[in-house]
Amino acid sequence: MSSPVVTKEKRVSLLQKKWQKWLFVIFAILLIIIVMFMGVVYWFVTSSHPELEGELYDDVIREEVSVIRDGHGVPQIDANSAHDAFYVQGYVTAQDRLFQMDMTRRLASGELAEVVGEDALDSDRFFRTYGMHRETQALVEQFDRETAEMVNAYAEGVTAYIEEVFANGNDPIEFSILGYEPEPWTPQDTALVVKYMGYTLSGNYKDELKHYEMVRHMGEDALKLFPNYNEERFPVVTSLENNDDINIPEEQLKQEKDVDNVHPSYEQSEKLVENDTVDDHMEMDHRHIGEIPFSSEDFRELRAYAPSPYNGSNNWAVSGQLTESGFPLIADDPHLGLAIPSVWYQTHLNIENDFESVGVTVPGIPGVVLGHNQHVAWGVTSLSADQEDLFLERVHPKDPNMYLYDDHWERATVIEEEIQIEEEDDPHIERVEVTRNGPVINKVVDDGPYQAISLRWTGAEAGEELNGILRLNRSTDIYEFKEGLEGFVTPALSWVFADQQGNIGYRGQALLPVRQQSTGQLPKPGWDPDYQWDGFIPSESMPQEINPEEGYIMTANNQPIDEAYPFEIGRSFHPYRAKRLENVFxxxxxxxxxxxVNDMKEMQVDFYSAKAETLLPKLLDALAVSDQKAVNDQHEGDEEKFDPLGEVEQEVYSLLEEWDYVEHADSSEALIWNLWYQTFADALFEDIFGFSYSNSNTIHDVITKASEHEEHVLFSFLEDEWHQSFPDFARKTFSEAVDEAVELQGENPRSWEWGEFHSMTVEHPLGEVFPLNHIFNVGDWPLGGSAATPGMMGYDQESGNITTAAGWRFVGHFSNDPEFYDILMPGQSGQLWSPHYDDQVEPWIEGELKPMSGSRSERESLKELRFLPER
Incomplete structure (x- = not known):
């Protein structure tokens, strides 16, 4: 009998089935391996998550302390003593934010390179030079007895957690990736965090460098570009004359403010020294800025170390005369750089027979910094004050350690800072020179021995911020609260507060210099005694007001007081958010x-742009003039500077004419408006000076004056140099903005969406590199708003990524049944894959707030960790 014939096709089919079977087996094995690997990774990461339930015996606490976590992981600490409460606050904050705390102190003290390598060396050099770490001991010495106990207990709590988790091998994943163990936490570290927060809200020196370059390009005409100090900036305190809360020394009321119209030449010559005395050649040129030995590149690199220009905030308090309940309302939404974890940490402290406060703090700082207690609620914005000045120094041509002052030479203090670098045996030695005006900061970008710019910052003075935090938490009305702010040096903040008795109040608080000869807009001659600070603005003279007749107080980084105020606070105020909020009130x-309460919540996410309302019609009018001229030239056969508007441009023009100025995420008008405004501002300054300058007050003045056919120094310069009028410039930048929008989102303007470009990805410090960005970062969400809307969303102009927004929103209502609400972006925990890593993002995007943690009876079903004294 013959064998059956197996065809070629059948053999192939059998082989395919076998291969499919084996491929399935291989795939299944690989899948199992991947799942097992992911399981191991997940276990490894989550094994460091803190214990939130059970009992923990401790030999430091004196009585039992209860920590109940609410549904978003917010720790609510019940203690019988302040010592135990702050010890446990330090412990539980470290549970959630230890890596963030260590990164903050390393960044501020210039110790990052020790754990991340040479890439952080330049940053370390700058912060070692800036010198916050050298100032912390003086701050610690200002502590009163109770504050010292608070800070020491907090530091002990943080250190106890560090020792526990590293002894058990449960250290947070970031430490495993970088391969190091943090040092114990100290009171000096807490003081350093306070100073660092002050630094993040300073940075005026960046504008001083830009202003100096403007004057170098244009001479004294450039002084007309600097922001004015006047009532167009929507002052918080509207009248100094009718304000009984501010006490101005009589001699100050009689003085007129000088302007920055004089500056030194800076010639280098050996003639400057003759027997160690000053030659006549050192006399200051009172009319022009002369040549100084710094390049534009040096200035550009130095500006890069300044903090974000968007750091600001909104807050307001409304008295009962304007509210439905007859009781005060208060709201706060600080705008700082977005990050994961948040710069803020939600906390609830209930200390028996002392105080109960709920709100947020900054990891590393004990107590509640923003929020409410049983009697008072409070919030802050940046005062936008000028707390620092640059000084040009004259260096002895034969001895670079000698600096001129008055008619003699003074030797700088030299400090050698050792900076450890990962995987390097020898440290980098940073030689820091400190003159009477402060540290010489330009050496970070240029080591030339005969050029120097020093920086003086009021934050270098010792303040009473930590004493004050305890006073604020214990205050029983706004008068005690306002007194509690005495001695706050930095950050410079606008505090708004309300109490259960129905009062509302405001106080601008910081240590600010009294300048003798200038407004602080330009670097000063460090050798001239007339430009030294003449002490500081008296505390009782700072802007403040209780129960204004308007019935509300609102601050949004706007001018704090009217132009009658005799002291110089600053010039970098933001008018547009304040304008919108004032219009609503x-x-x-x-x-x-x-x-x-709902009105307060809606105002915090309001995307109406008062900037667009103010400036866009003026730009559109200029565009229409330029287009009509192009049409006329075409008809008459004249040489055209521009073609008439094209089809896409006409469509965009029509959209902008009809726009309601609300910057929704799906708004095409918001996209083209923001692109046009930024193109206009950048081109205007980059064409002339080589750098962008987006000070909103200056751009406002440029567009307003030009649109009203008033002469403006910038357009006078452009007309003379390049024969470009305001309409020409509006047309040129409009076309460039439309081209950019087409490149981004196609040729149909009605399909453009602001949120497609303007979106938010929140980044972790380790999320800058692949593949960690996909593990640690969260987002990408399309959002509306901009830096000019009350729902503030500051963004990177190149990528469109939102970098600054309200990381915490808070609304409070004192009534017979008080209500307090908040939301934290992105979540409470810094522990990767914790359920509270980003669980508040969605409600934050939707503009929702959650009730703040309540009484113990409302929390019985939640997780509880009990700290017990060692048996």
């Missing part, structure tokens, strides 16, 4: 529509 007053 005034509308409620005029219509006699009582305000509610």
């Amino acid at each position: 005034e509308a409620a007053r005029s219509k006699e529509e009582p305000m509610t």
